[in-house]
Amino acid sequence: MKITNICCIGAGYVGGPTMAVIAQKNPNIKVTVVDLNEARIAAWNHDDLEQLPIYEPGLDAVVAEARNRNLFFSTDVDGAIEAAEMVFISVNTPTKTYGKGKGMAADLKYIELCARQIARVATTDKIIVEKSTLPVRTAQAIKSILDNTGNGVKYQILSNPEFLAEGTAVQDLMAPDRVLIGGEQTEEGLKAIQALVDVYSTWVPDENILTTNLWSSELSKLTANAFLAQRVSSINALSELCEVTGADVNEVANAIGKDSRIGPKFLKASVGFGGSCFQKDILNLVYISKSYGLNEVADYWEQVIIMNDYQKHRFASKIIQTLYNTISGKKIAFLGWAFKKDTNDTRESAAIYVADQLIDEQATIAVYDPKVTAQQMESDLNYLGTRAEEENERFLMSIKDPYEACKDAHAIAVLTEWDEFKTYDWQKIYDNMLKPAFVFDGRGILDHQKLETIGFQVYVIGK
Numbered sequence: 001m002k003i004t005n006i007c008c009i010g011a012g013y014v015g016g017p018t019m020a021v022i023a024q025k026n027p028n029i030k031v032t033v034v035d036l037n038e039a040r041i042a043a044w045n046h047d048d049l050e051q052l053p054i055y056e057p058g059l060d061a062v063v064a065e066a067r068n069r070n071l072f073f074s075t076d077v078d079g080a081i082e083a084a085e086m087v088f089i090s091v092n093t094p095t096k097t098y099g100k101g102k103g104m105a106a107d108l109k110y111i112e113l114c115a116r117q118i119a120r121v122a123t124t125d126k127i128i129v130e131k132s133t134l135p136v137r138t139a140q141a142i143k144s145i146l147d148n149t150g151n152g153v154k155y156q157i158l159s160n161p162e163f164l165a166e167g168t169a170v171q172d173l174m175a176p177d178r179v180l181i182g183g184e185q186t187e188e189g190l191k192a193i194q195a196l197v198d199v200y201s202t203w204v205p206d207e208n209i210l211t212t213n214l215w216s217s218e219l220s221k222l223t224a225n226a227f228l229a230q231r232v233s234s235i236n237a238l239s240e241l242c243e244v245t246g247a248d249v250n251e252v253a254n255a256i257g258k259d260s261r262i263g264p265k266f267l268k269a270s271v272g273f274g275g276s277c278f279q280k281d282i283l284n285l286v287y288i289s290k291s292y293g294l295n296e297v298a299d300y301w302e303q304v305i306i307m308n309d310y311q312k313h314r315f316a317s318k319i320i321q322t323l324y325n326t327i328s329g330k331k332i333a334f335l336g337w338a339f340k341k342d343t344n345d346t347r348e349s350a351a352i353y354v355a356d357q358l359i360d361e362q363a364t365i366a367v368y369d370p371k372v373t374a375q376q377m378e379s380d381l382n383y384l385g386t387r388a389e390e391e392n393e394r395f396l397m398s399i400k401d402p403y404e405a406c407k408d409a410h411a412i413a414v415l416t417e418w419d420e421f422k423t424y425d426w427q428k429i430y431d432n433m434l435k436p437a438f439v440f441d442g443r444g445i446l447d448h449q450k451l452e453t454i455g456f457q458v459y460v461i462g463k
């Protein structure tokens with residue numbers, strides 16, 4: 001079966017970039033990305049590419065090439081579903097905040113709504129592709145909803161999890177380590193798998209396209225994120241041991257990373273991992289394990305989250321303790337608010353939790369981030385619900401100039417590893433700070449020797 005029309009429900013961090021690349025690489029396929037959020041769709045359609053709703057290096061060029069050629073962004077969800085032979089579901093699957101599984105399980109209400117909408121609208125057979133990250137066996141629920149509408153339309157469900165990382169989304173999509181496609185191992189299922197393989201094989205080498213059964217594919221996504229996050233928690237756990245023993249976490253990471261069985265990537269000690277997915281996906285894995293009665297398995301993975309929470313808390317406590325256990329009324333400058341560099345995404349960013357703990361002690365936080373808006377910072381902090389919004393407003397400010405953010409500060413904390421922080425005039429920053437001037441490098445990116453020569457007192461995670 002040759003696909004000529006694709007619809008993707010959800011124009012977010014995954015749906016937008018993924019479909020832009022599929023459209024760019026398949027000029028003969030019409031790709032329509034739909035969303036309920038009108039402002040988001042308007043931003044995707046904006047003439048000024050700087051106004052795209054997502055900042056990803058290289059994304060503007062891909063969108064510029066494909067948009068209005070064979071890539072369209074629209075709020076007409078029904079129309080796009082009806083016209084498509086293949087419908088990707090790329091909506092959000094956050095952690096549940098209510099009811100059974102609250103704080104652990106994935107909230108599948110948006111997925112179910114999509115399935116019901118497809119069932120209501122479709123009049124021709126369709127391949128439904130799970131692009132969102134889902135608990136293992138979700139395809140069964142989607143199939144059950146679709147198959148019980150009784151209007152004669154036939155569906156095949158595929159799982160095609162996305163492995164892109166933010167900040168490198170376009171690069172990851174252009175040259176993925178692998179594309180994973182799971183489907184039913186029946187004649188019809190295998191045909192559907194092949195149809196999706198054909199979409200990717202216009203640019204991904206065959207050996208990088210893996211096909212599996214549905215459940216292996218769904219579970220591989222949660223597993224991949226759990227393994228990645230586990231590496232960060234493992235090195236972060238060691239970072240504290242380094243600090244008390246005189247070992248240097250970078251030297252340890254380098255030494256173990258040379259072992260080809262361990263490998264060098266994802267061993268950077270930090271103030272803790274953030275992002276919309278690691279925590280949510282591990283909590284989901286923990287919940288699924290518990291629901292099957294696998295309590296030891298659940299406890300094992302939960303420890304990755306416990307360690308991560310501890311690392312954020314430990315960093316904030318280190319700042320408080322170093323500033324003579326009193327930070328009330330002191331200005332602390334934050335360099336970075338995003339959960340990693342090269343993205344404007346702040347979901348679950350360590351910066352939010354560190355700020356919250358410092359504001360509890362009545363410090364004033366002046367944040368500079370090259371891509372995050374003041375409004376976003378405020379809403380992130382308010383979302384925690386720790387204190388009244390007016391109070392958050394009083395203690396948190398976003399400053400558009402890094403030198404201004406650091407002026408008259410008692411301390412600077414580096415929360416995101418933006419490259420530009422390394423290029424600053426640190427002598428000028430030092431001259432304008434209160435003394436002693438402290439730097440807490442939560443990302444280990446600055447030239448610490450140089451900073452100490454200037455006169456800073458420097459704390460680096462893992463040293």
Ligand SMILES: NC(=O)C1=CN([C@@H]2O[C@H](COP(=O)(O)OP(=O)(O)OC[C@H]3O[C@@H](n4cnc5c(N)ncnc54)[C@H](O)[C@@H]3O)[C@@H](O)[C@H]2O)C=CC1
Pocket residue numbers: 009010011012013014015034035036037040077090091092093110113114131132133134162163164165166276277
């Ligand atoms: N953010 C990331 O880097 C990655 C995310 N994922 C997974 O991909 C999925 C989507 O994540 P993001 O793109 O980050 O989420 P997002 O929140 O940025 O985007 C989801 C979009 O879906 C829309 N939506 C929700 N329900 C809808 C409906 N019924 N009809 C039309 N639109 C609807 C929302 O308005 C929103 O714009 C999640 O399951 C996530 O775990 C997977 C890999 C990477």
Ligand SMILES: O=C(O)[C@H]1O[C@H](OP(=O)(O)OP(=O)(O)OC[C@H]2O[C@@H](n3ccc(=O)[nH]c3=O)[C@H](O)[C@@H]2O)[C@H](O)[C@@H](O)[C@@H]1O
Pocket residue numbers: 133162163164165166167225228232265266267268269270271272273274275276277278339340
């Ligand atoms: O499912 C998802 O959402 C995605 O989650 C992660 O991607 P992402 O969260 O965008 O970014 P990462 O590069 O994985 O970084 C996650 C967090 O870990 C931190 N990190 C990463 C690596 C490291 O060595 N140390 C470290 O602290 C980062 O600063 C960041 O806060 C995975 O890398 C993607 O493969 C996956 O598709």
